Each structure stands twice: as C-alpha cells, then as structure tokens.
Amino acid sequence: GAGVSQSPSNKVTEKGKDVELRCDPISGHTALYWYRQSLGQGLEFLIYFQGNSAPDKSGLPSDRFSAERTGGSVSTLTIQRTQQEDSAVYLCASSTHLRTGPTNYGYTFGSGTRLTVV
Amino acid sequence: AQSVTQLGSHVSVSEGALVLLRCNYSSSVPPYLFWYVQYPNQGLQLLLKYTTGATLVKGINGFEAEFKKSETSFHLTKPSAHMSDAAEYFCAVSGARTSGTYKYIFGTGTRLKVLA
Numbered sequence: 001g002a003g004v005s006q007s008p009s010n011k012v013t014e015k016g017k018d019v020e021l022r023c024d025p026i027s028g029h030t031a032l033y034w035y036r037q038s039l040g041q042g043l044e045f046l047i048y049f050q051g052n053s054a055p056d057k058s059g060l061p062s063d064r065f066s067a068e069r070t071g072g073s074v075s076t077l078t079i080q081r082t083q084q085e086d087s088a089v090y091l092c093a094s095s096t097h098l099r100t101g102p103t104n105y106g107y108t109f110g111s112g113t114r115l116t117v118v
Numbered sequence: 119a120q121s122v123t124q125l126g127s128h129v130s131v132s133e134g135a136l137v138l139l140r141c142n143y144s145s146s147v148p149p150y151l152f153w154y155v156q157y158p159n160q161g162l163q164l165l166l167k168y169t170t171g172a173t174l175v176k177g178i179n180g181f182e183a184e185f186k187k188s189e190t191s192f193h194l195t196k197p198s199a200h201m202s203d204a205a206e207y208f209c210a211v212s213g214a215r216t217s218g219t220y221k222y223i224f225g226t227g228t229r230l231k232v233l234a
Contacts, residue, residue, distance in 0.1 A: 042226035043208065056221060091161060106152065107222065109161035
C-alpha cells in the first residue's frame with residue numbers, strides 16, 4: 001500500500017486478556033519496527049525486523065510481549081495477559097535502507113493503535 | 119550506545135517568531151540524526167535528517183537543523199512560526215553507519231504551542 005497501515009486504530013481490553021496488533025508495512029520495505037508511545041515517555045523501541053535476519057527483540061519489556069513477521073511483510077505484535085501499564089499507543093514503522101533517495105534511512109510511521117487496558 | 123535529550127517538554131512561541139527546539143545527542147559512532155513531527159491523533163512524519171554531507175539540512179514546512187559535532191547538537195529551527203506548526207516534535211539518533219543496526223533512539227518530545 002501507499003503507507004503503513006495499522007489495525008485496529010483503537011483497542012480497549014480487559015486486564016488479563018491477550019491482544020494482537022497488526023502492521024502492514026509499505027510494500028518493498030525490508031525493515032519493520034515497533035515502538036510504544038506512552039504519555040510523557042517519548043517513543044520506546046520494542047522490536048525490529050530486517051529482512052531474513054533474526055529480529056532485534058532487545059526492547060520488549062517482558063515475556064508477555066512477542067512479535068512475528070510473516071513472509072517479510074505483515075507483522076503482528078501480541079501482548080499476553082495485558083496489564084494496565086501496557087496502555088499506550090503502539091506505533092509501527094517501516095523503512096528501506098537503500099543508499100540513495102529521499103527516504104533512505106527514514107522511517108514511515110503508521111497512525112498507531114491506541115491500546116487501553118481497563 | 120546512543121541517547122537523545124530534548125530540552126523543554128513544552129515550548130511556546132508567538133506566531134511569526136523564531137522557533138528553536140533543542141536536541142542534544144550522545145553516540146559512540148558517527149550519528150544519523152532525525153527530526154519527526156506528530157500532529158494530534160496522527161503518526162510521526164519525517165521533517166528532516168542528517169546522514170552525511172552538509173551539516174545544515176533543510177526539511178519540509180520551512181524547518182531546518184544544523185548538525186554541530188563539537189556541541190553534539192542538532193537543534194531544529196524555523197524563522198517564522200505558523201499556527202499550523204503546533205505539534206509535538208521528536209529528535210532521534212541512530213548509529214546505523216557502523217553498528218549494523220538501524221534502531222533509532224527517540225527523545226521524549228517537545229510540544230510546540232503557537233500563540234496568536
């Protein structure tokens with residue numbers, strides 16, 4: 001697609017439930033990133049996929065968080081047994097690391113999924 | 119390792135006045151530096167970036183930033199603020215050039231308010 005698409009745009013869930021957040025990156029972008037944006041906290045890196053390489057999971061806050069990227073395209077971020085502190089906006093971005101062009105090294109972000117755990 | 123500090127979580131300027139948003143970085147390798155803007159209820163949009171070459175970079179909407187290695191700074195400026203510039207601005211750093219990772223570290227953001 002023309003941009004990075006995230007779904008759902010809003011999700012309200014009960015504490016203890018599992019949730020899945022979806023990201024559909026720009027076609028041809030080999031890199032995909034998940035960030036979490038909490039009020040006053042800036043953007044917190046969660047996980048990074050690059051091509052067929054092993055993902056960089058160093059930002060995942062606990063083992064309740066996991067992500068996968070199937071076929072080098074769509075990614076799903078799963079949060080198990082959600083807690084209230086998981087409430088945040090989850091942002092997905094994709095990029096290409098071509099050495100030339102106006103978008104090299106820059107991310108294109110989706111509009112995010114606002115997760116509220118009640 | 120990389121880190122970013124944005125001085126001032128909130129900045130207010132009058133319409134037509136100079137906009138200056140401060141960003142200082144720390145990086146163990148030559149940095150790539152970025153500014154992103156986030157309008158209410160929207161995702162982040164790339165304003166400008168420094169990777170190599172000229173240290174004064176121009177971006178969209180009349181913004182520019184200068185990479186100053188000696189000061190480890192990448193401050194964002196615009197000569198004349200417009201009401202439509204009201205948004206949150208994020209500075210980011212990456213050590214992609216040599217570290218092999220393209221993971222960007224973001225600052226905590228500066229919310230710009232433009233007064234009529």
